[in-house]
Amino acid sequence: MVTISVIGTGYLGATHAAGMAELGFDVIGVDTDPVKIRALAGGEVPFHEPGLPELLRRHVQTGRLRFTTSMAQAAAEADLHFVCVGTPQSLTGAADLSAVHAVIAELAPLLRRNALVVGKSTVPVGTAEQLTRRIASLIQPGIAVEVAWNPEFLREGHAVHDTLHPNRLVFGCAGPSAEWLLREVYARPIADGVPVVVTDLATAELVKVSANAFLATKISFINAMAELCEAAGADVLTLARALGHDERIGAQFLGAGLGYGGGCLPKDVRALIARADELGSGESVAFLRGVEEINQRRRDRIVAEALEVLRGGPGWRAGRVAVLGAAFKPHSDDVRDSPALEVAQRLHRAGALVTVYDPVAAVRARSVAPQLRYAANPHVACRKADVVLHLTEWPEFGSLDPVRLRAIVRNPVLIDARNTLDAARWLAAGWEFRRPGTVLPLVTQDRVAAG
Numbered sequence: 024m025v026t027i028s029v030i031g032t033g034y035l036g037a038t039h040a041a042g043m044a045e046l047g048f049d050v051i052g053v054d055t056d057p058v059k060i061r062a063l064a065g066g067e068v069p070f071h072e073p074g075l076p077e078l079l080r081r082h083v084q085t086g087r088l089r090f091t092t093s094m095a096q097a098a099a100e101a102d103l104h105f106v107c108v109g110t111p112q113s114l115t116g117a118a119d120l121s122a123v124h125a126v127i128a129e130l131a132p133l134l135r136r137n138a139l140v141v142g143k144s145t146v147p148v149g150t151a152e153q154l155t156r157r158i159a160s161l162i163q164p165g166i167a168v169e170v171a172w173n174p175e176f177l178r179e180g181h182a183v184h185d186t187l188h189p190n191r192l193v194f195g196c197a198g199p200s201a202e203w204l205l206r207e208v209y210a211r212p213i214a215d216g217v218p219v220v221v222t223d224l225a226t227a228e229l230v231k232v233s234a235n236a237f238l239a240t241k242i243s244f245i246n247a248m249a250e251l252c253e254a255a256g257a258d259v260l261t262l263a264r265a266l267g268h269d270e271r272i273g274a275q276f277l278g279a280g281l282g283y284g285g286g287c288l289p290k291d292v293r294a295l296i297a298r299a300d301e302l303g304s305g306e307s308v309a310f311l312r313g314v315e316e317i318n319q320r321r322r323d324r325i326v327a328e329a330l331e332v333l334r335g336g337p338g339w340r341a342g343r344v345a346v347l348g349a350a351f352k353p354h355s356d357d358v359r360d361s362p363a364l365e366v367a368q369r370l371h372r373a374g375a376l377v378t379v380y381d382p383v384a385a386v387r388a389r390s391v392a393p394q395l396r397y398a399a400n401p402h403v404a405c406r407k408a409d410v411v412l413h414l415t416e417w418p419e420f421g422s423l424d425p426v427r428l429r430a431i432v433r434n435p436v437l438i439d440a441r442n443t444l445d446a447a448r449w450l451a452a453g454w455e456f457r458r459p460g461t462v463l464p465l466v467t468q469d470r471v472a473a474g
C-alpha cells in the first residue's frame with residue numbers, strides 16, 4: 024500500500040488527511056505552522072468542522088495519521104503527495120500561488136524516489152503544467168515525478184461526508200501511471216458507484232473553478248429574481264420552489280437571501296475572471312461581473328433596509344441592531360468574506376450599536392471585527408434592539424421563541440435576510456417581519472390594531 028503525504032493542513036488538507044487514513048492508508052500531514060501541527064498531532068482540530076475531530080483522533084490513535092513540519096520526512100516516506108495549501112485572492116483578484124510554488128520548491132529537490140504529486144488546491148488553469156516543468160528542473164537525476172490534478176469539491180460544515188462520499192471524482196492526468204495510482208487510492212470504498220472523470224490537467228483544474236462559478240451564478244440568478252419579485256409584488260420563495268421541480272434546473276442553490284460568501288465562491292469567481300483576462304478570453308466570462316454585482320447588492324440592500332428601520336424607529340440616535348449569525352453559512356466558524364459580518368460592520372460604521380450572536384463563529388468574528396459587541400446568547404444580543412437581523416441560518420434560530428424575544432426588544436422588527444424563518448410564527452407574535460424577495464403582510468392585524 025502506498026504511503027501518502029498531505030501538504031497543507033487547513034480545512035481541505037486536514038479533512039483529506041483524516042479521510043485517507045480512514046481508507047486505511049498511512050498518512051503524513053505536513054504544514055509549516057508548528058502550532059497547527061502540534062494541535063492536529065494531539066487530535067485537536069483548530070477550526071469547527073462537525074465529525075472531523077472524532078475521525079482525526081481515531082486515526083492519530085491508530086498511528087495511521089501522523090503530522091510533521093518536516094517536508095524531508097514527507098519526501099522520504101511518501102509515494103504520493105497531495106498538495107492542499109491555500110490559494111488566497113491577491114490584490115488583483117487573481118489567485119495567489121505563492122504557497123503552491125513554495126511547496127514544490129521545497130519538496131522536489133528532497134525527493135529520492137519516484138513519486139506522484141497530486142494537486143488538490145484550487146488553481147488557475149495552466150498551473151499544473153507550469154508545476155510539471157518546475158519539478159522536472161528541480162528533481163535529482165534518475166527519478167521520475169509526475170503531476171496530476173484531483174480537485175476537491177467538499178463543502179465546509181459537511182467536509183467529512185463530502186470527502187468519504189464524493190458525488191464525483193475528477194482525475195487530471197498527464198499519463199497512465201497517474202491514473203492507475205489515483206484509481207488505486209480511491210478504490211475502496213469511495214469509488215464504489217461514484218462517477219470518475221479522467222481528463223487532462225487543464226480540464227481538471229477548470230472543473231473546480233467552473234463548478235464554483237456555476238454555483239455562484241445560480242445563487243445570483245435567484246437573487247436577481249428576488250429583486251424582480253420585490254419590484255413586481257411577487258414571491259421569490261414560491262418562484263424558487265416552482266423552478267426547482269424542473270430536474271434540469273434542480274432545487275439546490277436557489278436559496279435567495281443575503282448571497283454567497285466564504286473562502287471559495289467569491290474568490291474563485293474573481294480568480295476565474297482574472298485568469299480568463301490573462302488568456303485573452305475575458306469576454307467569455309464577462310457575465311460573472313454581473314454575478315458579483317448582484318451578490319454585493321444583497322448586502323447593500325440589507326444594510327439599507329436596517330438603516331431605514333432604525334431611522335423610522337424610536338431609537339435612531341443610538342439605534343441598536345441585534346445580529347443573529349456571523350459565519351458565512353451555518354455549521355461553520357469561517358467568517359472569510361462573510362455577508363453577515365460585512366453587514367454588521369457596515370451598520371456599526373453607520374453609527375448603530377451592533378451586538379452579534381453566533382453559536383460557533385464569535386471567536387473568529389471578534390478577531391476580524393473587534394469593534395462589534397458579542398453576546399453569549401441570542402436573548403442578550405436582542406436586548407433593547409430596534410431591529411433584529413437574521414443573517415446566518417443556524418438551525419437554532421428556527422426555534423427561537425418570538426413571544427419571548429418580543430418582550431426583550433425595544434422595537435419588534437425582524438429582517439430575515441436568509442429567508443428561512445417561519446414568518447407566520449413571528450407575525451403571530453406581533454413582529455414586523457421583513458424578508459427579501461417576498462411580499463408579506465408586514466404586521467399582523469393585532470399589531471395594526473394595537474398601533
Ligand code: UDX
Nearest residue numbers: 175176177178179276277278282283284285287351352
Ligand atoms: C463551496 C462549494 O459548494 C464546494 O463544492 C467547494 O469545494 C468549496 O466552495 P462552501 O464555500 O463550503 O463550498 O459553501 P457552500 O455551501 O457552497 O455555500 C457558499 C455560500 O453560498 C454560502 O455563503 C451560502 O450561504 C450561500 N448560499 C448557498 C446561498 O446564498 N444560497 C444557496 O441557495 C446556497
